[in-house]
Amino acid sequence: MLEAVIKKQLRDFSLDLSFSVNDGSIFVLMGENGAGKTTVLNCIAGLMGPDAGSIRFNSSVVFDAGIGINIPVEERRIGFVFQRSAVFPHMTVGENIAFGLRARRKPTVFIKERVGHWLKAMHIEDLVDVKAGNLSGGQKQRVALARALAIEPALLMLDEPFTGLDAENIRLVKELTRTFVTSMKIPCLIVTHRVIDCRDVGDNACIICRGKKEWEGKPENLPGCSCRNDYV
Template sequence: MLEAVMVKRLRDYTLDFTISVKSGEIMSLMGLNGSGKSTALNIIAGLLEADTTTITLHGECLCRTEDDLDVPVEDRRIGYVLQNSAVFPHMTVRDNVAFGLRARRLGRPVVAERAALWMDHMHIGDLADVRAGNLSGGQKQRVALARALAIEPGLLMLDEPFTALDADSTQTVKDLTRRFVKKMQIPCIVVTHRVADSTEIGDRACVLCKGKKEWEGIPGEMPEICSVCRCA
């Protein structure tokens, strides 16, 4: 389970946000551009410092500013697929998927075996030796997902993973995300703009507006007044 409380003064407003996601649950984080979604994810990942924050993952404290406790980003074991730059374009698909495993200094046979397994899970095994920069948008997202899950993370975060994907690829990425989040029983946060995506993938949804939580609940019950994109 993930529990995070954070306060950070930004240029136009203060991000004052609390989020709680159960193991095996997908929380879709919604809000207009600049509402603080990516900032919140970056704080949880340890890429950005908050003014005050407490982040607990599966009972282990990752960050608590009042105690000066801060687990370094590389040790947080969070699978984070950032917006746009999903894969390392100069590496092959295999090297992308194996990146986190090699960084954790696992033995060669283990790296090879796990990378092959995850490429198989994501249906990208036949692309193993292709340079990731040459893949389509949907394939890149699957590579990024495989790479993030291969490290057996305690938390999965996807920042706008469906942007620039066609309908088929979007559905594939959604299905794979749901399948492995449930299977691995890890909390998952998916940032998305569209209510349709949120309804389909999210067990719960949370709407951020200018750094404050505007609404939280079951995606299908989201009231019309929420500041989110309702395009199909």
């Protein structure tokens, strides 16, 4: 379970948000551009420090401004898929998936086994030796997902994971995300601005506006798109 209380002064407004995500559950963060969605992800990942608040995964505290705990990013064990996937274009698909395990100095045999497992899980076995720079958008997104999940994260975070994908790949990425969040029993946080994605994939959702929570609830009850064209 992820529990986050984040307060941070941004340039134009202050971010002040608290939410929790259960294990095996997908929480969708929605909001306009510049509402603070990506900042929330960056704070949880440890790429930015909140001014106040606390972030904990299950019982372990990764950040607490009150008692001065701030676990460095590389030790937080978060699977973070960035916008446009950011697969390493100079590495093969296999090397991409192995990256986190190598960084954590896992035994070679173990890495090989895990890479094989994830290639199969993501239906990309035939791409193992292909340079990731040569992949299509949908393939890159699956490699990025495999790379993030291979480190057995305590939390999965996806920033706009469906942007730039065709319908078939959007469906596939949603399905894979759901499958592994459920089977690995980890909380998952997805940032998106499309209502349809939110309804397809989310268990719970929240809309933030200028750093504050505007609405929280089940995706099917999401306020309509009458006034907000950009949620369509």
